[in-house]
Amino acid sequence: xxxxxxxxxxxxxxxxxxxxxxxxxxxxxxxxxxxxxxxxxxxxxxxxxxxxxxxxxxxxxxxxxxxxxxxxxxxxxxxxxxxxxxxxxxxxxxxxxxxxxxxxxxxxxxxxxxxxxxxxxxxxxxxxxxxxxxxxxxxxxxxxxxxxxxxxxxxxxxxxxxxxxxxxxxxxxxxxxxxxxxxxxxxxxxxxxxxxxxxxxxxxxxxxxxxxxxxxxxxxxxxxxxxxxxxxxxxxxxxxxxxxxxxxxxxxxxxxxxxxxxxxxxxxxxxxxxxxxxxxxxxxxxxxxxxxxxxxxxxxxxxxxxxxxxxxxxxxxxxxxxxxxxxxxxxxxxxxxxxxx
Amino acid sequence: xxxxxxxxxxxxxxxxxxxxxxxxxxxxxxxxxxxxxxxxxxxxxxxxxxxxxxxxxxxxxxxxxxxxxxxxxxxxxxxxxxxxxxxxxxxxxxxxxxxxxxxxxxxxxxxxxxxxxxxxxx
Amino acid sequence: xxxxxxxxxxxxxxxxxxxxxxxxxxxxxxxxxxxxxxxxxxxxxxxxxxxxxxxxxxxxxxxxxxxxxxxxxxxxxxxxxxxxxxxxxxxxxxxxxxxxxxxxxxxxxxxxxxxxxxxxxxxxxxxxxxxxxxxxxxxxxxxxxxxx
Numbered sequence: 001x002x003x004x005x006x007x008x009x010x011x012x013x014x015x016x017x018x019x020x021x022x023x024x025x026x027x028x029x030x031x032x033x034x035x036x037x038x039x040x041x042x043x044x045x046x047x048x049x050x051x052x053x054x055x056x057x058x059x060x061x062x063x064x065x066x067x068x069x070x071x072x073x074x075x076x077x078x079x080x081x082x083x084x085x086x087x088x089x090x091x092x093x094x095x096x097x098x099x100x101x102x103x104x105x106x107x108x109x110x111x112x113x114x115x116x117x118x119x120x121x122x123x124x125x126x127x128x129x130x131x132x133x134x135x136x137x138x139x140x141x142x143x144x145x146x147x148x149x150x151x152x153x154x155x156x157x158x159x160x161x162x163x164x165x166x167x168x169x170x171x172x173x174x175x176x177x178x179x180x181x182x183x184x185x186x187x188x189x190x191x192x193x194x195x196x197x198x199x200x201x202x203x204x205x206x207x208x209x210x211x212x213x214x215x216x217x218x219x220x221x222x223x224x225x226x227x228x229x230x231x232x233x234x235x236x237x238x239x240x241x242x243x244x245x246x247x248x249x250x251x252x253x254x255x256x257x258x259x260x261x262x263x264x265x266x267x268x269x270x271x272x273x274x275x276x277x278x279x280x281x282x283x284x285x286x287x288x289x290x291x292x293x294x295x296x297x298x299x300x301x302x303x304x305x306x307x308x309x310x311x312x313x314x315x316x317x318x319x320x321x322x323x324x325x326x327x328x329x330x331x332x333x334x335x336x337x338x339x340x341x
Numbered sequence: 342x343x344x345x346x347x348x349x350x351x352x353x354x355x356x357x358x359x360x361x362x363x364x365x366x367x368x369x370x371x372x373x374x375x376x377x378x379x380x381x382x383x384x385x386x387x388x389x390x391x392x393x394x395x396x397x398x399x400x401x402x403x404x405x406x407x408x409x410x411x412x413x414x415x416x417x418x419x420x421x422x423x424x425x426x427x428x429x430x431x432x433x434x435x436x437x438x439x440x441x442x443x444x445x446x447x448x449x450x451x452x453x454x455x456x457x458x459x460x461x462x463x
Numbered sequence: 464x465x466x467x468x469x470x471x472x473x474x475x476x477x478x479x480x481x482x483x484x485x486x487x488x489x490x491x492x493x494x495x496x497x498x499x500x501x502x503x504x505x506x507x508x509x510x511x512x513x514x515x516x517x518x519x520x521x522x523x524x525x526x527x528x529x530x531x532x533x534x535x536x537x538x539x540x541x542x543x544x545x546x547x548x549x550x551x552x553x554x555x556x557x558x559x560x561x562x563x564x565x566x567x568x569x570x571x572x573x574x575x576x577x578x579x580x581x582x583x584x585x586x587x588x589x590x591x592x593x594x595x596x597x598x599x600x601x602x603x604x605x606x607x608x609x610x611x
Contacts, residue, residue, distance in 0.1 A: 045461050150568070152572060156372075161481055239482065342509050355500065359493045363553035376557065385604060415601035423609045442532060450563070450567040
């Protein structure tokens with residue numbers, strides 16, 4: 001029998017649990033709204049390295065090793081590492097995996113990588129292919145800026161619809177234990193493109209993908225938005241989250257106060273980030289700190305995490321293509337039913 | 342020299358040129374490379390029609406400091422050298438007149454690039 | 464509703480939701496900073512003529528440009544230029560300072576990829592098009608003048 005509901009949703013019968021998590025962010029994010037929730041805030045985002053790419057890799061490695069110790073397990077018990085980032089050929093993840101010596105899958109889902117890695121990891125644990133898996137991702141402002149936009153010292157103005165790439169990493173360890181937060185189900189998104197080509201307005205480009213995945217999730221599972229205490233999107237930003245609510249209402253789903261967006265909440269208003277944060281690290285760092293800690297306290301019981309990713313490159317943009325986007329949804333719940341053995 | 346009226350004209354015309362650039366950025370979402378290219382071309386056109394000279398006599402650095410002046414010098418050089426040495430001058434003239442600025446920019450970029458590194462934005 | 468129509472409607476809707484910023488403050492910033500940079504250029508030219516009375520005006524304005532270029536590259540190197548640029552927008556891009564910044568900033572950024580393929584090669588990622596356009600256009604103008 002297939003462990004699926006509807007067209008796109010996977011159901012994890014054995015309930016993989018979140019056994020450990022860690023987040024590390026840069027100084028600007030530390031001064032933002034979630035500063036006190038992150039496990040570690042760096043004072044210098046170069047992190048003692050010679051380049052921002054090396055710093056990104058070191059931060060990711062730190063997040064993974066600290067998450068493993070948070071889970072109180074041995075590195076050898078981690079049977080697979082699922083990681084990805086924004087750099088070309090996902091160098092940050094692969095270089096971090098090189099020094100860790102853990103079986104490794106490199107993933108690319110742009111900013112949706114946190115959800116993508118959680119889904120892949122949950123499948124492995126649920127299917128009995130791994131005792132523990134590490135699901136990690138992150139991004140770095142300075143290396144992303146260099147790869148996707150302009151040199152840091154170029155004197156240009158950022159457009160008002162732009163978002164700020166988050167310097168932050170997050171890692172979740174999933175395992176087959178009896179208590180804690182469990183991954184209940186996940187909805188795999190399709191690539192959606194509604195013709196937005198403005199790279200300074202990624203939120204708007206990713207909204208149709210998020211809507212598509214949310215719709216599929218609610219159709220497949222028969223749940224409604226009200227069944228969740230928190231519906232959290234990855235990095236749609238201020239404009240994107242307004243558009244998402246409009247699109248969902250247009251599709252007949254009224255989402256109320258239980259909706260939030262990591263990008264919109266990451267920075268405070270004095271930090272001049274316009275529409276808020278973006279990047280893999282945006283959702284990853286908030287999920288692995290704030291969301292899990294509130295769930296562990298019992299303040300949140302059912303959380304739907306929808307990470308959205310814009311799947312373009314500088315080459316595709318320069319060749320005039322619009323921005324294809326994807327969104328994956330992961331449903332977390334606290335307690336839930338006892339594990340089927 | 343040190344004529345206050347002249348400085349007023351420099352400020353007004355120079356400011357106006359930059360303001361036109363800003364209007365272009367806001368309305369067309371042009372990137373800085375495109376802004377530089379279009380103003381440079383505008384300077385070449387001004388010089389080609391002989392309109393740059395009178396504007397510079399009026400506004401001085403107000404028109405020669407913007408990249409328009411760089412374009413005008415390129416065109417002026419090609420035209421003048423072409424008159425003197427013919428076809429060869431057309432090719433050598435343009436870069437000769439702007440060689441100072443170009444070399445300074447490359448030299449300064451190289452030296453400062455060796456000494457300093459970019460730092461993250463706050 | 465076919466796909467094209469849907470995309471057009473969505474883009475129009477996004478456009479209507481876009482944050483509207485008042486253009487006037489940024490125009491004013493560009494105006495006064497740009498005007499000031501031009502005045503500094505004029506001042507350097509006048510100082511050259513004052514100190515070296517036998518210098519030609521052409522030479523003096525060349526010195527003014529070179530001085531502005533070096534000052535802008537230095538401000539880029541110490542990390543101040545991008546802040547001025549964020550405030551003034553076209554006010555620092557359109558004057559020759561923007562050209563200098565567009566050469567110095569990639570040099571600083573890409574030096575980590577080595578001297579040859581990093582610093583030297585990437586120096587022209589923004590200024591390259593400017594130089595190419597200028598040279599091509601000047602040759603065309605020169606040719607036109609030569610044959611008419």
